[in-house]
Structures are given as structure tokens and as C-alpha cells.
Amino acid sequence: MEDVAGAAGVSLVTVSRAVNHPEKVAPETLALVRAAIERLRYVPNLTAGSLASRRSRIAAAVIPTLASSIFSDTMDGLSQALSSAGYQLLLGQTHFKAQEEAQLIEAFLGRRVDGMVLIRTSQSPDVRTSLRRAGIPVVEAWELTEDPIDMVVGFSNKNAGEAAARFLAGKGYRQLAYIGSGEGRSSARLSGFRAGARAMGLPAVCAQALRAPGTLAEAAHAFRELLQRCPSVRAVLCANDMLAAGVLFECQRRRLDVPGQVAVMGFADLEIASSTEPPLTTVQVPSYDIGRRAGELLLARIRGESDLQTRVDLGYRVIERASA
Numbered sequence: 001m002e003d004v005a006g007a008a009g010v011s012l013v014t015v016s017r018a019v020n021h022p023e024k025v026a027p028e029t030l031a032l033v034r035a036a037i038e039r040l041r042y043v044p045n046l047t048a049g050s051l052a053s054r055r056s057r058i059a060a061a062v063i064p065t066l067a068s069s070i071f072s073d074t075m076d077g078l079s080q081a082l083s084s085a086g087y088q089l090l091l092g093q094t095h096f097k098a099q100e101e102a103q104l105i106e107a108f109l110g111r112r113v114d115g116m117v118l119i120r121t122s123q124s125p126d127v128r129t130s131l132r133r134a135g136i137p138v139v140e141a142w143e144l145t146e147d148p149i150d151m152v153v154g155f156s157n158k159n160a161g162e163a164a165a166r167f168l169a170g171k172g173y174r175q176l177a178y179i180g181s182g183e184g185r186s187s188a189r190l191s192g193f194r195a196g197a198r199a200m201g202l203p204a205v206c207a208q209a210l211r212a213p214g215t216l217a218e219a220a221h222a223f224r225e226l227l228q229r230c231p232s233v234r235a236v237l238c239a240n241d242m243l244a245a246g247v248l249f250e251c252q253r254r255r256l257d258v259p260g261q262v263a264v265m266g267f268a269d270l271e272i273a274s275s276t277e278p279p280l281t282t283v284q285v286p287s288y289d290i291g292r293r294a295g296e297l298l299l300a301r302i303r304g305e306s307d308l309q310t311r312v313d314l315g316y317r318v319i320e321r322a323s324a
Contacts, residue, residue, distance in 0.1 A: 001015050001016065001042070001044075003040055003042065004033065004036045004037055004040060004042050007036035007039065007040060008029075008032040008033045008035070008036040009032065010029060010032065010033060014029060014033065015033055018030050018033040018034065019033075019037075019044050056111070056112050056113060056114055057086060057087050057088065057114065058087065058088050058089075058090055058111065058113050058114060059078075059082050059087050059088075059089055059090070059113055059114055059115045059117070059295075059298055060089070060090040060091070060092070060108040060111075060113040060115075060116045060117070061075060061078060061089060061090070061091050061092070061116070061117040061118075061119075062092050062093075062094060062101060062104050062105060062108070062116065062117070062118050062119065062120075062121075063075065063091070063092075063093055063094070063119045064093065064095070064096050064119060064121055064183070064213070065093050065094075065096065065212070065213050066091075066093050067213060068213040068240070068242065069242070069270055069271075070213070070240050070241075070242070070268050070270065070287070071119060071142075071287070072287075073287035073288040073291065074119070074141065074142070074287045074288065074290050074291035074294075075089075075091065075291055076288060076291060077287070077288040077289060077290065077291025077292035077293075077294075077295065078117055078291035078292065078294055078295045079291070079295075080292065080295070081292045081293075081294075081295025081296050081299065082295045082298070082299070085299050087114070087299070090108060090111070090113065092104040092107075092108070094121040096121050096181075096212045096213075097121065098121055098122035098124055100121075101120070101121040101122055101124070101127065102124060102126065102127050105118075105127055105130065105131065106130065109130065109131075109134050109136075113136065114136060114137075114298075114302050115136050115137040115138070115139075115298035115301065115302055116131070116136060116137075116138050116139075116298075117138075117139045117140075117141055117291075117294045117295075117298065118138065118139070118140050118141065118149075119140075119141050119142050120140060120143075120145075120184070121183070121184075123184075128149055131149050131150075132149060132150075137150060137151065137298045137301035137302060138150040138151065139151045139152065139153055139294040139297050139298055140152045140153075140154075141153050141154050141290050141291070141294050142154045142155075142157075142185060142290060143155075143156075143157055143184070143185055143188065144156050144311065144313055148310070148311070150301075150310070151294075151301070151308070151310040151312075152310070152311050152312070153290050153293045153294045153312040153314065154290055154312075154314065155285055155286075155313060155314055155315055155316045156188075156192075156313070156316075157185045157186075157188035157189045157192065158188045158191050158192035158195070159192055159316075160189060160192065160267070160283050160285070160316045161188065161189035161190060161191065161192030161193035161194075161195075161196065161237070162192035162193065162195050162196035162199070163192075163196065163283065163316070163318055164189075164192075164193055164196065164237050164265060164267075164283055164318065165193045165194075165195075165196025165199075165200065165202070165205075165237070166196045166199070166200060167265075167281075167318045167320070167324075168235045168237070168263065168265065168324060169196070169197065169200035169202055170200075171235075171263070171324060173234045173235035173263055173324075174202050174203065174234060175202070175206070175230070175232045175233050175234045175235070176193070176197050176203075176205050176206070176233070176234075176235050176236075177205060177206040177207065177208065177226055177230060177233040177235070177236045177237070178193050178194075178206075178207045178208070178236070178237050178238075178239075179207075179208045179210065179219060179222045179226065179236060179237075179238045179239065179243055179247065180207075180209070180210070180214075180238065180239025180240075180243065181209065181210055181211060181212035181213065181214060181239060182209055182212070183212045185239075186212070186239040189237075189267065190205075190207055190239075193205055193237055206226065206229065206230035206233055208222045208223070208225055208226040208229070209222075210222045210243075213240070213242075214239070214240075214242070214243050214246075215242075215246070216242060216243075216245060216246035216249065217246065218243075219238065219242070219243040219244075219245075219246025219247050219250075220246045220247065220249060220250035220253075222243075222247075223236070223246070223247045223250045223251075224250065233262065234261075234262060234263065235259075235262065235263035235264075235265065235324060236262065236263070236264055236265065237266075237267070238264070238265065238266050238267060239267055240266060240267050240268050240270070241266035241267060241268050241269065241270040241272055241280060241282055242266075242270065242272065243266070244264050244265060244266030244267070244273070244280050244282070244323075245266070245272050245276055247264050248264050248276055248278075248280065248323065258278060258323050259278070259322070259323055259324050263281070263323060263324035264280065264281075264323045264324060265280070265281045265283075265323065265324045266280045266281070266282040266283075267282060267283045267285075268282065268283070268284070268285055268287065269282045269283070269284035269285070269319055273319075273321070274321070276323070278321065278322035278323045279321035279322050279323065280321055280323045281318070281319065281320050281321045281322075281323050281324035282318075283316055283317070283318055283319070284316060284317050284318070284319045285314075285316045286314045286315070286316075289314055290314060293312055293314065297310075297312070
């Protein structure tokens with residue numbers, strides 16, 4: 001930093017301000033400092049800076065998986081919200097394992113991140129206690145948790161599942177089925193789906209489980225097993241659009257007319273949902289907005305704002321297409 005200050009003809013304080021708060025430096029001076037930084041290839045010591053300012057300008061996100069595109073829009077929204085305020089994003093995946101989630105959170109807290117977004121894998125009391133003791137802003141996303149650690153942004157997976165059942169019943173389908181994993185959000189959708197079927201006077205839902213997050217091939221295999229157990233099934237809701245596409249492809253291999261013989265419905269409204277033939281009916285959720293709003297809440301809390309809406313319900317809606 002001394003070298004940069006000498007090359008630019010300014011003080012150390014001015015260099016520090018140009019690096020950390022460029023909006024507070026006159027444009028001409030800022031241009032001199034940045035030219036010196038580029039010429040000398042100076043890289044600021046962010047660790048030392050964070051010790052001095054008590055801010056790392058880094059936020060972390062813990063998500064179940066990078067293998068599925070279902071969370072990618074959320075991370076895009078989060079990253080853009082943070083980067084606009086000069087924050088960087090650390091990202092880790094739990095592979096749907098509680099132990100890996102706990103280890104990631106501990107590692108991120110050790111790196112002194114300024115805030116954290118969780119798409120949770122577990123409900124571990126120890127993890128919740130650690131996060132509360134850390135005293136940093138925490139946003140839980142993709143589910144409206146009843147007892148949030150701090151803030152929550154998302155929608156009710158249970159209510160979305162119930163809406164799917166009511167939609168299918170309204171289209172005249174009576175024997176409904178569900179394909180999804182046993183992880184929390186999928187289980188909540190199944191719970192709502194069953195409740196909706198009961199409310200509409202339909203027979204019990206036939207459910208087929210697979211491991212999270214599931215692949216196209218695993219979805220096809222689950223559908224084959226489902227038909228063996230419940231041959232009268234006439235409509236299938238899948239925990240996400242990728243699984244629904246796998247079921248749709250298996251229907252085509254079996255020469256099953258969709259939706260004439262079997263209706264297929266997805267969840268999330270990923271790009272693939274409108275690209276299949278027939279296009280997938282799905283439950284649309286605001287994936288990008290969940291991430292963007294989570295980032296905005298983190299930044300507001302970091303700035304010390306107290307009058308915040310800490311429970312944000314962004315809702316969902318059924319998108320009807322040709323598959324159901």
C-alpha cells in the first residue's frame with residue numbers, strides 16, 4: 001500500500017479509501033490510485049482489512065446440491081444482489097447430508113463471513129445454536145420455516161403441493177401419484193399433495209421415493225416401479241421438473257399418451273418444462289427472486305437496518321401446459 005501511495009502521490013489513508021470506499025474519493029484521485037494499483041499489480045490484503053473493519057465483505061450460501069439446476073436461479077439472484085454492494089459469495093453444497101451441512105457452516109463462520117443464506121438440509125439444534133451465537137444475519141430460503149433462525153424468504157411447499165392436487169382433481173384426474181425424495185421440501189410437497197387429494201374426495205395418493213435430487217434415469221425407474229404398484233394411476237406430480245421430464249420420456253418409451261392415459265406435472269418451472277413435448281404443466285416458484293430478496297435482506301441487516309420484513313412469502317402459481 002505504501003508503494004501504491006508513493007506511485008500515486010497520495011497518502012496511505014487515500015489508498016485505503018480508494019480500495020474500500022471508492023465513492024468517497026475524488027474521481028481524479030481515484031484514477032491515479034487505480035492506475036498505480038494496476039501498474040504495480042497490487043492485491044489488497046482482504047484478511048487484514050476485515051480485521052480492521054470487522055467486515056469481510058463476504059457472504060456465504062449453503063445449498064443441498066450443485067448437480068441440479070433447481071437452485072441455480074436462486075444463487076444467481078443472490079450473487080447479483082450481493083455483488084451490487086461489493087460483496088463476494090462463498091458457495092458450498094451439503095449433498096443433502098446433515099453432517100456436511102454442519103461442517104460447511106462451521107467453516108464459513110470460521111472465515112468470518114458477514115452473513116449466510118441457507119437452503120437447509122437438516123434441522124440440527126446445534127447448528128441453529130451456533131448460527132445464533134455468531135450474531136450474523138442469516139436468511140433461510142425456499143421454505144417458510146415456522147421458527148427461523150433470523151429471516152426467511154420463500155413459499156409454502158405444503159400449500160404448493162395442495163394446489164397441485166386441486167388442479168389435477170379439477171381437470172378430472174382421480175388416482176394421483178407423487179415421485180420425489182424424502183428431503184424436507186419434497187416431503188412437504190407430498191404432505192400438501194395428499195391433503196389436497198383428500199379435500200377433493202380422491203383416493204389415497206400413491207407415492208414413490210427416490211434419492212435426492214434424482215436424475216432423469218432414476219425418475220424413469222421410479223415411474224416403472226410406481227406403475228407396478230399402482231397401475232390405475234392417471235396423474236403424477238414430481239418433486240421437480242427434471243424428474244417430471246424423466247417420467248415423460250418413460251411414458252414416450254412405453255407409448256403411453258400424455259395426458260390422455262397419464263398426466264405428468266412438474267415443480268419449479270425450469271427451462272426444460274416449456275421445452276419438452278408436450279410441454280410440462282408445473283408449479284412455478286420465484287427461484288431468482290428468492291435469491292435476490294435474500295441478498296437484499298442480508299445487506300439491510302449488515303447495514304444495521306432494524307425495521308425489516310423478516311418473513312417474506314413470494315408465493316407460487318400453477319402453470320398449465322399440455323402435459324396435464
